[in-house]
Each structure stands twice: as structure tokens, then as C-alpha cells.
Amino acid sequence: MSGPQRRPPLVVLEDVTREYPGGVRAVAGVTLAIERGDAVAIVGRSGSGKSSLLNLIGTLDRPTTGRVHIDGCSVADLTDRQLSALRARTIGFVFQQFHLTPGVPISEAVADGLLYAGVGVRDRRRRAAESLQRVGLGHRLHHRPHELSGGEQQRAAIARAVIGNPALLLADEPTGNLDSASGAAVMEVLGQLNDSGTTIVLITHDREVATRLHRQVEIADGVVRADRGVAGVETEVIA
Amino acid sequence: MRSGTVRPGRRLPAPARRSPRPARLGAGDVIRVGAAGLRARRMRVGLSALGITIGIAAMISVVGISASSRADLDRKLARLGTNMLTAAPAKSPDGTVATLPDTAVDMVARIRPVDSVSAIGRIPDVSIYRSEYIPAAETNSIAVYATRLDLPGTIRYTITAGGWLSQPGVRFPTVVLGASAAQSLGIDHLTPQTQVVIGRLRFTVVGILAPAPLAPELDLAAFVGWSTAQRYLGFDGHPTNIYTRVRSESVVAVRGVLGRTIDPAEPYNVRVTRPSDLLVAQAMTDTTFTGLMLGLGAVALLVGGIGVANTMVISVLERRAEIGLRRALGATRGQIRLQFLVESLLLSALGGVGGVLFGILATTGYVATRHWPVYVPPWATLGGFAATVGVGAVAGLYPAMRAARLAPTQALAGM
Ligand SMILES: Nc1ncnc2c1ncn2[C@@H]1O[C@H](COP(=O)(O)OP(=O)(O)OP(=O)(O)O)[C@@H](O)[C@H]1O
Ligand SMILES: [Mg+2]
Numbered sequence: 001m002s003g004p005q006r007r008p009p010l011v012v013l014e015d016v017t018r019e020y021p022g023g024v025r026a027v028a029g030v031t032l033a034i035e036r037g038d039a040v041a042i043v044g045r046s047g048s049g050k051s052s053l054l055n056l057i058g059t060l061d062r063p064t065t066g067r068v069h070i071d072g073c074s075v076a077d078l079t080d081r082q083l084s085a086l087r088a089r090t091i092g093f094v095f096q097q098f099h100l101t102p103g104v105p106i107s108e109a110v111a112d113g114l115l116y117a118g119v120g121v122r123d124r125r126r127r128a129a130e131s132l133q134r135v136g137l138g139h140r141l142h143h144r145p146h147e148l149s150g151g152e153q154q155r156a157a158i159a160r161a162v163i164g165n166p167a168l169l170l171a172d173e174p175t176g177n178l179d180s181a182s183g184a185a186v187m188e189v190l191g192q193l194n195d196s197g198t199t200i201v202l203i204t205h206d207r208e209v210a211t212r213l214h215r216q217v218e219i220a221d222g223v224v225r226a227d228r229g230v231a232g233v234e235t236e237v238i239a
Numbered sequence: 240m241r242s243g244t245v246r247p248g249r250r251l252p253a254p255a256r257r258s259p260r261p262a263r264l265g266a267g268d269v270i271r272v273g274a275a276g277l278r279a280r281r282m283r284v285g286l287s288a289l290g291i292t293i294g295i296a297a298m299i300s301v302v303g304i305s306a307s308s309r310a311d312l313d314r315k316l317a318r319l320g321t322n323m324l325t326a327a328p329a330k331s332p333d334g335t336v337a338t339l340p341d342t343a344v345d346m347v348a349r350i351r352p353v354d355s356v357s358a359i360g361r362i363p364d365v366s367i368y369r370s371e372y373i374p375a376a377e378t379n380s381i382a383v384y385a386t387r388l389d390l391p392g393t394i395r396y397t398i399t400a401g402g403w404l405s406q407p408g409v410r411f412p413t414v415v416l417g418a419s420a421a422q423s424l425g426i427d428h429l430t431p432q433t434q435v436v437i438g439r440l441r442f443t444v445v446g447i448l449a450p451a452p453l454a455p456e457l458d459l460a461a462f463v464g465w466s467t468a469q470r471y472l473g474f475d476g477h478p479t480n481i482y483t484r485v486r487s488e489s490v491v492a493v494r495g496v497l498g499r500t501i502d503p504a505e506p507y508n509v510r511v512t513r514p515s516d517l518l519v520a521q522a523m524t525d526t527t528f529t530g531l532m533l534g535l536g537a538v539a540l541l542v543g544g545i546g547v548a549n550t551m552v553i554s555v556l557e558r559r560a561e562i563g564l565r566r567a568l569g570a571t572r573g574q575i576r577l578q579f580l581v582e583s584l585l586l587s588a589l590g591g592v593g594g595v596l597f598g599i600l601a602t603t604g605y606v607a608t609r610h611w612p613v614y615v616p617p618w619a620t621l622g623g624f625a626a627t628v629g630v631g632a633v634a635g636l637y638p639a640m641r642a643a644r645l646a647p648t649q650a651l652a653g654m
Binding site for chain 1: 258259260261262263264265267268271272275278279560561564565566567568569570571572573574646647648651
């Protein structure tokens with residue numbers, strides 16, 4: 001793990017912009033580095049560009065200008081196939097919607113999290129059970145989504161995202177559809193994952209949720225407006 | 240406008256020079272993922288598979304029925320032989336019918352490759368009745384023939400009841416009936432008292448023949464012995480139909496000389512035919528019908544294919560979120576394309592399996608009513624499967640390309 005040199009940050013954004021067709025500049029020049037093992041909350045008003053930024057970090061989208069490095073790889077230098085492979089091994093996603101197929105047992109849905117990483121079906125099933133165990137759903141393996149509460153479904157979705165032990169877990173408002181108790185349970189799971197070394201970047205509207213994370217990045221109009229918690233330094237940037 | 244740990248002027252670490260490579264999906268996983276998409280929408284999948292089933296079933300049963308009829312013909316020809324030639328007097332353009340010489344049979348027997356020869360002679364103006372009380376006009380169109388006693392050997396007649404005519408000199412005149420003649424007269428079984436009236440004389444019916452596929456003209460006929468006919472019915476002794484069996488390799492050669500042999504003076508008075516040719520020709524006319532039905536089956540299959548394409552297009556539209564999720568989980572464009580292509584192939588193959596089964600079932604059912612052997616050629620079954628694979632591939636290609644072209648963010652936003 002440790003070499004003579006420090007490993008590069010897991011995520012590095014250099015003056016990144018994303019302009020959508022029609023002229024909307026959702027991300028208007030963001031420079032940001034996220035260290036391994038960190039837990040970052042991205043906060044900001046609706047339409048400020050949080051999801052656009054997360055899609056760039058997750059390599060689901062490419063920047064219009066600027067450079068994105070994930071785990072030492074320059075996104076611009078990678079083909080679409082290579083980005084897919086990067087996502088399969090390095091990045092896990094959790095969305096506001098749970099994206100669990102109706103009628104499919106959650107153990108199968110979770111096992112699909114390793115499908116594109118080239119893991120055999122037996123291993124996938126075994127690790128799906130382990131991953132569900134980790135989010136406290138070890139006893140609900142064969143339940144179907146409609147038999148679970150919203151919080152449980154989101155925990156299953158998290159189990160799918162982290163089944164391959166990705167270095168980076170991205171979550172876009174994972175508690176947005178949940179009541180506060182279920183949301184707390186989901187945050188509890190995310191906290192444990194972070195404790196065990198997974199880097200977490202999370203979008204939230206909830207100030208209280210945000211403050212429980214080590215670092216808060218506030219976005220406004222596509223730029224970083226404030227960045228608190230970086231190595232104990234609080235930086236406020238007024239645009 | 241800068242924040243975080245990156246200070247101005249500090250160079251970012253050079254990216255590590257390793258490029259991630261996507262893992263290949265195994266065949267099992269490819270099929271598992273394709274099938275999962277179908278399992279989630281059983282009703283719709285069933286209905287669009289049904290379209291393929293109907294098309295394939297129609298084509299398989301058309302091919303199966305025609306092949307079975309062909310197999311039946313082959314079986315018949317094998318039993319009856321294709322080496323029979325018949326000769327009959329030709330009709331001249333003015334309508335008069337020639338007469339064959341009474342030496343004809345002896346002459347034909349002298350041709351070396353002729354195995355057997357026999358003949359019958361139509362007795363004009365003589366009819367057969369069930370009894371004396373039937374009005375003379377009700378002849379049932381049954382022809383009365385004088386026959387040589389060796390006729391069954393050449394024609395390969397089977398006798399369904401009684402026996403064949405025996406040697407002359409029996410105390411009472413006897414007759415054998417063709418299959419249709421017996422039916423017309425209402426005779427289905429024989430007793431020693433079963434008699435009919437021919438001319439003004441009573442004849443005892445001693446036998447009923449099975450239908451003769453190679454000489455169907457003899458089904459509506461009654462046969463009396465050659466000399467009996469000459470003695471009681473005024474038969475002139477000239478044959479009107481000559482039947483001969485020829486060694487197979489010489490059929491064509493004998494056919495060429497038969498007319499000259501029978502009537503050296505006027506060979507054009509003799510019309511020579513090969514009855515098995517007629518059966519084959521009949522089967523040929525069936526072929527055009529088969530072609531037409533096959534075309535209809537192809538249209539049904541095409542419509543089924545459009546149904547599959549439609550289902551797949553809708554499936555892709557509905558499943559944008561799933562596509563986005565899979566891209567987020569690391570699926571490449573190619574893997575998404577493959578997923579939907581395989582789904583389409585499986586859907587269509589499902590219909591194809593049903594179609595082959597139904598096609599074979601329909602063939603068996605129809606063929607059983609005709610007493611033909613059931614024969615569905617393997618090429619038809621394989622062709623049916625190949626057609627469904629083709630249809631599935633074509634139908635799935637466009638939706639699969641569309642699914643693969645979706646950008647991940649677009650797909651995820653689609654929900
Ligand atoms: N695909 C797109 N095409 C065009 N404009 C887009 C697209 N996606 C987002 N936008 C615009 O970019 C801006 C930022 O959108 P984004 O979804 O990143 O905001 P957000 O901070 O995630 O908002 P929310 O909190 O409501 O989710 C918005 O003005 C939005 O309308
Ligand atoms: Mg958003």
C-alpha cells in the first residue's frame with residue numbers, strides 16, 4: 001500500500017466545466033481533489049450543478065473543458081470501454097431511486113454489481129450475501145423489492161454499489177426519498193463503509209446529514225462556493 | 240476561484256500508466272441477463288413469441304405435409320414399381336378409335352426386356368346391374384371388360400374380398416369387380432350367392448379388387464374372363480388396354496418400340512403411357528400449392544418478426560433507467576447491445592421452438608387423416624430455427640443499437 005511516494009488523490013478535478021447543449025453551464029470551473037478514505041458532502045441549491053459534478057466524478061459524463069483524474073487515470077485519455085471498466089472496478093453508485101428490478105430477489109440484484117467486473121456467478125452470489133450482511137439485510141436475501149421498506153431497498157442498492165469493494169462510492173441524494181429514521185439507517189451504513197476505508201462523495205440537501213461528513217463542498221452556480229473540512233482548514237470562496 | 244488541496248503552481252501527479260480493461264461476459268452470463276429481461280415481462284413476451292410461433296408452425300406444417308405426401312408417393316411407387324407401361328388404341332382426330340390387333344399381347348411378350356404382359360378388352364354396349372329389376376339406364380357408368388387371367392400379376396392388384404377369376408370351364412360364369420364398381424353396386428362382402436346381371440346373364444361375383452393407383456381407370460370396372468366374354472357377351476377378342484412390366488433399365492427403350500411391336504403397320508394407332516409419370520406429375524402440381532402456402536407462412540413470420548422488433552423497441556424505451564444503471568455498474572456499450580440482441584434472439588427462439596412443435600403436431604394430425612407416413616424433413620426444422628434466429632437478430636439489431644447509443648447520464652435521467 002505505502003510506497004516511497006504518496007499515492008495520488010483518488011479524485012482530481014482541474015478547472016472542469018460542463019456545458020450542456022443549449023448553453024447551460026452546469027459546471028463552471030471546478031478544481032477539487034478528494035483524498036482516499038475521505039467522506040465529502042456536496043451541498044447546494046437545486047440546479048446548482050451538484051449532479052452534473054457527480055456524473056463527471058463518476059465518469060458517466062465527460063467534461064467540456066478541464067481534466068478529470070480518477071484513481072490516477074486521466075478520463076480524457078480513456079475510451080468509453082475503458083471508462084466502463086474503471087466504473088466496474090473502482091466506482092460504486094447509489095441514486096435517489098433504488099433501481100431495483102421489480103420481482104427480482106435483492107440478492108440477485110446485488111450480485112449484478114459484480115457482473116461487469118468479470119466475477120463468476122457463484123462468487124457473485126456468495127459475495128452478494130456478504131454485502132447484504134454488511135448493510136444489515138443478511139436475513140432478507142431472497143426478498144423482492146416490494147417486500148422491503150424504502151430504507152431497506154436503498155441499503156440493498158448500497159450493497160450492490162459496494163459489493164466489489166470500490167475505492168469510491170458516489171451517492172446522489174441517497175436519503176432523498178426516505179423518512180428521517182430510514183435515512184439515518186442509510187447514513188449509518190455509509191458511515192461504516194467510510195470507516196472501513198471507502199471514499200464517499202455524497203450529494204445531500206440535508207444540512208444535518210452534510211455536517212456529519214468529514215468535509216463539505218458547497219456548490220453554487222456551477223462553482224465551489226465553500227469547502228470546509230479540508231485538512232482542518234476552512235476555506236470560503238465568494239464568487 | 241480555486242479551492243481544496245490543489246495549490247496554484249503545484250503540479251498534479253502524473254496519471255499512472257495503466258489502462259483499465261473491461262471484463263468479458265461469459266456465455267452463461269450473456270444468456271442469463273438476456274433471459275432476465277424476458278422473465279420480467281411474461282405476458283408481452285408470450286404474445287410476441289406467439290407471432291413467431293404461428294409463422295414457423297405454418298411453414299413447418301406446409302413443408303411437413305408436402306414432404307409426407309411425397310413420402311407416401313415414394314412408398315406407393317416403390318410398391319407399385321415405375322416400370323409399368325400401358326398401351327391403348329389412339330383416338331384419331333375425327334373421333335374414331337383404332338383397334339389393336341388380337342395378336343398384340345403375343346407380340347409384346349416377345350420383346351426381350353418385357354417381364355410380363357397382360358391385356359383387357361372393353362366390351363362395348365354391355366352394362367352390369369345388381370339384378371334384373373334395375374332399369375337399363377342405371378348403368379352406374381361401370382365398364383365391363385374381358386380380361387386375361389394373368390392381369391393381377393402385371394398390375395399388382397390386391398384383392399380385398401374373394402379371389403381372382405379361375406380357369407374357364409367352371410359351371411357358371413363369374414365376374415370380379417373393381418373397388419368403385421363394387422361400391423356403386425352396393426356389394427361390400429361376398430357370399431356364394433352374390434350375383435350380378437351382365438347382358439342378360441347372371442354372373443357370380445367371386446372377388447373385389449383394391450383400388451389400383453397405377454390404373455385408376457379400372458376401379459369402376461367389372462372383369463369377366465376372355466373366353467367367357469367371347470362366348471356370352473359378344474366380345475370381339477381385340478384388346479383395348481395392354482399392360483406390361485419391363486425391366487427397369489429398359490423402360491425407355493421398350494417405350495420406344497411398343498407401338499411398332501403392337502401394330503407394325505400403323506404404330507401411330509397405339510398410345511403408350513407410363514402411369515407412374517402421372518402420379519409424379521400430380522405431385523408436381525401440389526408443389527406450386529406448397530410454394531404458395533410457404534409464402535403465406537413467410538408473411539406470417541415477417542409479421543411475427545415485426546412484433547418482436549416492436550416489443551424490443553418498447554422494452555428499450557421503458558428500460559432506460561436499467562440501461563443507465565448497468566452502464567454505471569460498468570457495462571460497456573457492446574455489452575448493452577449484446578444484452579438486447581440476445582434478449583431478442585431468445586424471444587424469437589422461444590417462438591421458434593413453439594412453432595416447430597406446433598408445426599410437427601399439425602403435420603402429424605393432418606397426415607394421420609390421409610394415412611400417409613409422417614415426415615418432417617430435418618432441413619425444415621433446422622431452417623425454421625435458422626429463420627427465427629435471423630428474425631430475432633434483425634428485429635433486435637435496431638433496438639439494441641439504440642440502447643447502446645444512450646449516454647449513461649441520459650439513460651439515468653430517463654426515469
Ligand atoms: N442533460 C441536460 N441538458 C441540459 N441541461 C441540463 C442537463 N442536466 C442538467 N441540466 C441543467 O444543468 C443545471 C444543473 O443541473 P444539476 O442536475 O446538476 O443540478 P443539481 O444541483 O443536481 O440539482 P438538484 O438538487 O435539483 O438535483 C440545471 O440548470 C439543469 O437544468
Ligand atoms: Mg441533482
